[in-house]
Amino acid sequence: MPQVIVLGAGILGLAGAYHILSQRPNLNLVVIDRLPGPGRGNTARSAAAYRDLFSSPLNRALSQGAIAFYEKTQQEGTALGLQRLGYLWLLSSEQVQKNQTVLDSLTAAGINCELLEPSRLARLLPGLKLGDIAGGLWGRNCGILNPNLLCRFYAARVREKGGEFIYNAAVTGFITDSRGHISGVKVENRVIAAETVVVATGAWMGATLKLAGLEAPVMPRKRQLFAVAAGAGALNRLLHTPGFNAHGLLPLTILPGGAYLRPAPGAFIMGYANPDQPPGLEDNPKADEEFFLKRLRPLVAPYFPAFRETTPQYAWAGHYADHPADSLPFVDWLGGALVVGGASGSGIMKADSLGRIVAGLYCGQDRVELGQGRPFRVQDLALSGRDLAPEGLII
Ligand SMILES: Cc1cc2nc3c(=O)[nH]c(=O)nc-3n(C[C@H](O)[C@H](O)[C@H](O)COP(=O)(O)OP(=O)(O)OC[C@H]3O[C@@H](n4cnc5c(N)ncnc54)[C@H](O)[C@@H]3O)c2cc1C
Structure with missing residues (x-):
């Protein structure tokens, strides 16, 4: 036994x-x-991204502890696909104002992050249309793994x-x-x-x-991810944006409406944790291309017009398990x-x-x-x- x-x-x-x-x-x-x-x-x-950009001290402690262990494991020779690409959280002026206390608390807690001015964002990201973006929270101790x-x-x-x-x-x-x-x-x-x-x-x-x-x-809630090929033009240049990390890649980038872009080999993995998604568990959850076309892409294309005509190459869905x-x-x-x-x-x-x-x-x-x-x-x-x-x- x-x-x-x-x-x-x-x-x-x-x-x-x-x-x-x-x-x-x-x-x-x-x-x-x-x-x-x-x-x-x-x-x-x-999406297997990681971050220490959390306002909750408990969340910070949990993620910082795990990240430290994963980094040590990889440094000791076990490949985990860990790439410290950073997170770039693009914020509207309303979001900057609303989150000012949170932003201050991150620096006070010693998180390796910085609020980038729109002029700096424009220099780093030539393909970005700033629109209502008033700043970009750049977290350096964040990234992706396998x-x-x-x-x-x-x-x-x-x-x-x-x-x-x-x-x-x-x-x-x-x-x-x-x-x-x-x-x-x-x-x-x-x-x-x-x-x-x-x-x-x-x-x-x-x-x-x-x-x-x-x-x-x-409480389970369905979530979907969509892979869009970077091809050889503007999207490929965006994927290989220099200046943020040692990999010469775009950081995991979150847009003001909540959609996000996660770099992958030759592609972007795109997600949006739809707040209207009703709770529930599906037996064999599938991603819905309509969701990409009608909900996700419209949140991304105004900021990165290179995504205007894109469709996903492949997509999948799973569930978050929320503790209500x-x-x-x-x-x-x-x-x-x-x-x-x-x-x-x-x-x-x-x-x-x-x-x-x-x-x-x-x-x-x-x-x-x-x-x-x-x-x-x-x-x-x-x-x-x-x-x-x-x-x-x-x-
Ligand atoms: C689209 C999406 C994007 C995400 N992005 C991120 C991210 O960027 N970063 C991050 O940290 N997290 C992310 N998550 C969340 C992360 O994937 C989960 O928090 C994590 O995988 C949960 O792990 P788990 O072991 O609890 O669940 P699971 O990996 O689901 O494991 C549960 C296991 O239980 C087994 N099981 C269930 N019932 C039974 C049974 N009756 N008998 C036998 N076996 C059973 C299942 O087969 C399964 O293997 C994301 C999740 C989704 C869906």
Whole structure:
């Protein structure tokens, strides 16, 4: 019988499994997923960008810790596709005024960022039509990574530490002990009992915990991404904008209406977290080209006219898993299981920190050390009794 079952081989389950095994090397731990390999759920559908530009000190601590760990891992020789391209948050004058306190707080918190004047933006980005843009928040300690490489890194380390994986195994129910606490899972006709079950099923957490008669504090919401080829003309010049980073690429760029451009090899990945998207989980979510043409492109083309006639080469969709109480993640005990989730659109950039907190809670610790060396109170991500400052910088 395994001592720990981690249900879900997405980035949060993998980081949790890795840090539990790092603290308890001889533990018998099994990761279970219904898909055929690690990180094939929403982790694979992500834009996989990272930033430390957060107004919430908690968000900052989580992302800075994870970024520090990913950078160290890559420097030590494991390629994670990490590219520090920076974030460029283009803001209208109304947004600059509304967010002045947040902008001041970033500098006060030591975030490596700067507000670029329109004249400087015009020099750096000849293809940009400034319109109502009054400034560009340039975050230097931000970028993109490859979520597949990150998942493979954690999965390999879990195996090295003796952890096992069961793939193609859908959990269809739970077993409980005499106190009604979750004490194992049902996979088809098999029952696998364990001392502890960690539930890391992301956007499916509601459906998963319902099997145990529990309500999950997670609201799934569909999100779509569209890849537009850069070709050889103006879009290619925009993609290869010099002056922002060592890669000679455009930073991840967010426009005043909320649409964003994420550089990729020979292409832009374009997204827009539509606030009108109703919550809900789709079985096999697909991106809708109409959404690109009618909602996303009209937010981009007025600023970057080179996108005026573009259509996506390919597109995909997934789900954010939002924690409705405050849109910040949680790590806690629920029905006897250890649950981790609610990471919304920033689970990859916080995964290593959340994994450490999962391990800390499992091991009964009050505090854990995050990747940047900062202590973090495990209780701060509990489901109840928390009063966390809401995030002001949401894409
Ligand atoms: C379009 C989009 C863009 C995003 N962009 C970013 C970004 O730029 N930066 C960032 O940090 N984050 C981003 N995110 C968010 C990020 O992808 C998530 O926060 C993160 O992947 C969540 O990881 P997870 O492990 O909780 O979930 P998942 O990766 O979805 O893993 C959950 C796993 O549970 C398994 N599972 C579920 N139910 C069962 C069951 N009954 N039995 C067995 N297995 C089960 C699934 O198969 C899945 O593998 C984005 C998300 C989307 C959709």
